[in-house]
Amino acid sequence: MIGPAEIATLYRHGLIPPDRYLEAVFQVRDRAFWTRWAQRTLLAVGVAHLLAAIVFFFAYNWAEIPAIAKLAVPQAGILACLAGAWFMGLDRPAGQAVLIGATVLTGVLLAVIGQTYQTGADAFELFLPWALFTLPWVLASRSAAHWLVWLAIAGLAAHLSARQALAPMGWIYGSEALVAPGILLASALAAREIAVKAGNRWLSARWTRQIVLFPALAMLCYVAARHVFFWHSSVVSLVAFVAVAGSGAWFYGKHRPDLAAITQVIGFVALFLMAAGGRWIFRWTSFDNVGLMMLGLGAIVVFLAAVTGGMALVLRTVRRRLSEATS
Amino acid sequence: MIDLKTFCDAFGIEERTASTILEWSEGSAESPWYMRAFLALGAWFTAIAILGFFAGLIFAVLDIGKGFHIAMAVFGVISFLIGGSMHSKHSTGGFSASFATALASAGAVMVAGGLGYGAKEIWVSVFISFFLAILTIAWLQTVIPQLLMSGLTLVLITIALKAERIPYYLDIAAPSLALGVLLWIWPPRIDVRATAFLLLMATPALSLFDRWSYTMAAVEPGGWGARAIHIVLILWLVSILWRHMADRDARIALGAFVAVATALCLAMPPGGSGALVIMTMAFVLGSKPLALLGILLEACFLWQFYFDLSITLLEKSLLLAAIGLAILGCWWFIVQRRPGRVGA
Numbered sequence: 001m002i003g004p005a006e007i008a009t010l011y012r013h014g015l016i017p018p019d020r021y022l023e024a025v026f027q028v029r030d031r032a033f034w035t036r037w038a039q040r041t042l043l044a045v046g047v048a049h050l051l052a053a054i055v056f057f058f059a060y061n062w063a064e065i066p067a068i069a070k071l072a073v074p075q076a077g078i079l080a081c082l083a084g085a086w087f088m089g090l091d092r093p094a095g096q097a098v099l100i101g102a103t104v105l106t107g108v109l110l111a112v113i114g115q116t117y118q119t120g121a122d123a124f125e126l127f128l129p130w131a132l133f134t135l136p137w138v139l140a141s142r143s144a145a146h147w148l149v150w151l152a153i154a155g156l157a158a159h160l161s162a163r164q165a166l167a168p169m170g171w172i173y174g175s176e177a178l179v180a181p182g183i184l185l186a187s188a189l190a191a192r193e194i195a196v197k198a199g200n201r202w203l204s205a206r207w208t209r210q211i212v213l214f215p216a217l218a219m220l221c222y223v224a225a226r227h228v229f230f231w232h233s234s235v236v237s238l239v240a241f242v243a244v245a246g247s248g249a250w251f252y253g254k255h256r257p258d259l260a261a262i263t264q265v266i267g268f269v270a271l272f273l274m275a276a277g278g279r280w281i282f283r284w285t286s287f288d289n290v291g292l293m294m295l296g297l298g299a300i301v302v303f304l305a306a307v308t309g310g311m312a313l314v315l316r317t318v319r320r321r322l323s324e325a326t327s
Numbered sequence: 328m329i330d331l332k333t334f335c336d337a338f339g340i341e342e343r344t345a346s347t348i349l350e351w352s353e354g355s356a357e358s359p360w361y362m363r364a365f366l367a368l369g370a371w372f373t374a375i376a377i378l379g380f381f382a383g384l385i386f387a388v389l390d391i392g393k394g395f396h397i398a399m400a401v402f403g404v405i406s407f408l409i410g411g412s413m414h415s416k417h418s419t420g421g422f423s424a425s426f427a428t429a430l431a432s433a434g435a436v437m438v439a440g441g442l443g444y445g446a447k448e449i450w451v452s453v454f455i456s457f458f459l460a461i462l463t464i465a466w467l468q469t470v471i472p473q474l475l476m477s478g479l480t481l482v483l484i485t486i487a488l489k490a491e492r493i494p495y496y497l498d499i500a501a502p503s504l505a506l507g508v509l510l511w512i513w514p515p516r517i518d519v520r521a522t523a524f525l526l527l528m529a530t531p532a533l534s535l536f537d538r539w540s541y542t543m544a545a546v547e548p549g550g551w552g553a554r555a556i557h558i559v560l561i562l563w564l565v566s567i568l569w570r571h572m573a574d575r576d577a578r579i580a581l582g583a584f585v586a587v588a589t590a591l592c593l594a595m596p597p598g599g600s601g602a603l604v605i606m607t608m609a610f611v612l613g614s615k616p617l618a619l620l621g622i623l624l625e626a627c628f629l630w631q632f633y634f635d636l637s638i639t640l641l642e643k644s645l646l647l648a649a650i651g652l653a654i655l656g657c658w659w660f661i662v663q664r665r666p667g668r669v670g671a
Contacts, residue, residue, distance in 0.1 A: 002331050002349075004613050009352045012516055015340050022512065024338060026571045028329060029613035037618065038580075038610060042658040045629075049651025052633070056644035094662075260361055267365030274372055290387045297380040304376050305429055308369030309422030315362050 002028055040093060044145070047097045051104045058108055058115075067116045074109040078102050085141070096143035103134040103149060122164045127157035142202040151188055151212065155181040172236065175226060178219040179240050185216035186244045193256065210260050213248065217268040220244055225275035245269050257322045263315060270311040277303045360616055366425065367471045373429035374475070377406070378436060396445040403437025406430050407459065414467050431467075432475040435459045439483065449487040456480040464519060474521035481529050485536065496533065497597045498552030503529040504601050508560055508608055511617075512567070527605055527617075531624050534598025553597035557604050561588050564607045576664050583657060596635075599628030 007024050010016050016024050054077065058070070081102035088095035107130045114121055131154040138150040162180035166172045172179070189212045196204050224241035227234075245265050252261035278300050285296025331349070335342040358366075381402050385391050391398045410431030417423035435456060443452025460476040467473070481503075488496040507526030510519055530553060537548055565585055572578060588607070592600035606621030608614075636643060 002329070002334055006331075006349055008514070008520075009349060010340070010345055011514065012518055013348045014516065015345055015348070016338060018513065020338065021514065022567065022571075024334075025612055027334060027337060034610055034613060039658060039661060041606075041622065042654060042661070046651050046654035046658055049647045049654060053644045053647035053651060056640045056647060060640035060644060259359065263359070263362050263365065267361075267368075270365065270369060274369065278376075290383075294380070294383055294388060297376070297383050301373060301376045301380050301429075304369070304373040305426035306422055308366060308373055308425035308429070311369055312366055312425055315358070315366075319358065319362075 003030075004028060043093055043097055047101060051101060054105065055108055058112055070112050070116060071109070074105050074112055077105045078109065081105060090141050090143075093143075096141045096146060099137050099141040100143070100146050100149055103137055103146065103153075106130055106134050107153070122160070124157060124160035124164045127153060127160055131157045142200070144203060144205060144208045147203065147208070148211065151185065154188075155184055155215075158184040173234060175230075176223055176234065176237050178223050179237050182216050182219035182223070182244070183240055185212050185219075186247075189213055189216065190247075193251070206258070206260070209258065210264070213261055213264055216244060217241075217248070217264055221268040221272050225272055228272075228276045229279055241272065245272075253318065257325055259319055259322050262318055262322075266311060266314055266318070270307050273307050274304055277307065363470050363474070367474050370425050370428040370432065370471055371475060373425065374432040374436070377429055377433035381406070381433070381437060396441040399437045399441030400445070401441075403434045403439075403441055405434070407434030407438060410434055411463070411466060411472075414469070414472060428472050428475065431463070431472055432479070435463075435476055435479055439479070449483070449490055453480065453483045453487050456483050460522070464517065464522065468517060470518065470521045473519070474525070477522040477525045481525050485529075485533055488533075492546045494547040495549030495552065496546070497530065497537070498549040500530050500533050501553035501556045501597065501601075504553075504604060505556055505560055508564070508604065511608060511612060512564075527601075527608075528620075530601040531598040531605075531628070534596055534601070535627070550597040554592050554600050557597070557600035558589055558592050560604045561585070561592070561607050564604070564611050567611055579664070580661055583660070587654075587657065595632050596628055599625060599632060602628055 004025060007016065007021075007028055011021055011024070054074070058074070081098045084098040085095045085102070088098060090096060090099065107126070110126050110130055113119070114126060119125075131150065134150060134153070138146050158180040159177055162172060162177040163174065166180075167174045167177060189209065192203050192208060192212070220237070220241040223237035227237045245268060248265040249262065249269075252258045252265065281296055281299050281303060285299075286292040331345060332342055334340075335345050381399070385395055385398050385402065389398065407430075410427045410429070410433075413423060413427035414431060417427065438459065439452040439456040442455055443449055456476070457480045460473070460480045463472050463476040484500075487493075488499065493499065503526045507523045507529075510523035510526065514520075514523075562585065565581055568581055569578060572581065588603055591603060595603075602621050602624035605617055606625060609617035609621050633643060633647065636646075638646070
């Protein structure tokens with residue numbers, strides 16, 4: 001099968017005449033996929049608008065509305081969403097979208113409870129129960145979009161818990177708060193791989209892997225590089241990044257070959273190496289001595305170019321091996 | 328999606344030739360976009376380090392104070408030429424290719440910066456960087472140097488528009504998106520996808536940048552010209568789809584899309600209408616990366632649109648509910664007309 005990328009390559013090599021380029025694109029364009037894409041985008045935008053309307057309605061905090069009504073409306077909304085999902089069926093996008101609505105309304109309900117009773121709770125005390133209460137619906141809906149919405153809530157819960165509870169208790173440094181959502185996303189990815197292997201096709205689309213792996217690696221790479229730069233955090237961030245990147249390289253390189261995933265792992269490892277190596281060379285560079293300064297600056301240039309070049313070579317080798325393995 | 332043989336038969340291409348080209352491209356220069364993104368990032372960091380090295384050389388070693396910009400331009404030309412010739416020989420190498428890309432990019436920054444500073448005119452920098460970008464496209468014909476050079480030109484144009492406090496800068500920048508669309512829809516034989524991608528991004532990026540910077544508060548940003556260009560582009564893209572979609576239901580859906588898209592273009596910030604153009608083009612070309620980019624930008628501008636509305640939260644809530652119901656109504660209408668395809 002050939003796709004738009006192959007058409008572009010053939011066109012650049014002069015095999016397709018310019019006046020037939022678009023015709024060629026339409027020959028390989030997966031019309032059913034793009035029709036589905038357009039319809040699901042429309043559904044997602046519509047549902048997002050309605051949910052945002054409900055959130056804004058309660059954020060307005062209408063004084064005239066009695067407390068009982070404020071609490072009853074989101075609860076009624078949740079029940080209506082659950083009934084709608086039951087009625088429409090969870091194997092259809094509409095039923096799944098309605099269940100996502102129930103998940104969002106649960107957060108609204110928890111916020112209204114906090115607003116009405118002035119509980120004084122920290123934000124993480126809203127997000128944690130929100131993530132916990134809605135997990136069964138995510139599993140029931142078997143929708144990748146629902147899973148992503150839930151991951152956003154759970155990731156925020158992990159970050160806020162680390163920042164507002166673990167850091168003040170002295171268990172972690174404040175700068176390490178991003179390690180928690182990073183590990184949570186990496187664990188969610190591991191769960192996804194197990195679920196897919198067990199035959200759960202609703203998570204098998206490849207984008208569900210990339211969209212979770214990227215923020216997990218980005219967060220962990222950031223805190224690990226920060227650790228190397230400033231040294232005012234524990235080694236936890238470094239260990240977390242090495243562990244996740246190492247497991248990712250092993251899993252997506254050998255066990256379940258995936259070029260996009262392994263590229264992300266290699267790319268973030270290279271970025272981390274650039275930060276760490278650059279910092280280390282900079283540390284030994286003396287700005288009082290012109291010769292040593294130029295030596296240090298030159299060494300940084302060579303080091304960064306070597307890491308980028310090394311990344312290019314490793315990526316090319318991995319790509320060739322994966323291509324050979326699949327063919 | 329069709330197989331290579333069917334495609335070749337339909338277009339009168341020899342299958343063996345096509346297959347050889349695709350195999351060669353798979354194993355050599357044609358790496359996927361996400362790989363190039365990481366490599367471009369690495370080359371860009373190296374270029375910054377090279378800039379630091381040359382700054383140290385000029386100020387600390389050669390001790391050039393007055394006239395440093397001339398030295399910068401001279402070193403820049405040397406760096407660009409060495410980097411370019413290295414890259415043309417070793418474009419697929421590891422260290423040499425990335426070092427050459429960084430050297431050429433740093434050289435371009437130094438030439439453009441040095442001469443622009445000397446002339447006390449940022450447009451000189453823009454002109455030189457534009458010239459070097461064209462030279463890079465024609466000479467090197469690889470994606471990463473092109474991405475960095477074209478990116479430098481667009482960044483300098485943005486800085487120039489901001490620094491000179493030019494009114495209606497969003498309208499001035501808008502034709503770049505049209506040029507980007509044209510390069511995607513009618514591509515030349517030379518690979519200019521990197522430049523085309525950056526041209527697509529220019530107006531949305533400027534619109535976002537505009538929101539985050541407060542230096543232009545007194546200058547009229549414009550936007551209606553940009554919106555008009557975006558509406559024309561959407562109509563043109565839809566006309567391409569119209570020609571390729573013969574069935575009545577698809578054409579009704581396209582008509583509805585034109586109405587909704589025009590309304591959205593008029594209501595949203597120009598970056599939002601630009602993002603809608605990118606989404607429409609992704610749909611036409613069947614490009615998933617462009618579709619993802621368009622969706623992310625659109626989400627960002629929709630958020631900005633509702634955030635900036637000077638109405639109460641209750642009024643926003645009612646507006647969101649009305650628009651949400653209208654969109655869901657459209658969705659339901661389309662779904663009902665195509666029961667076989669939609670529920671899946």
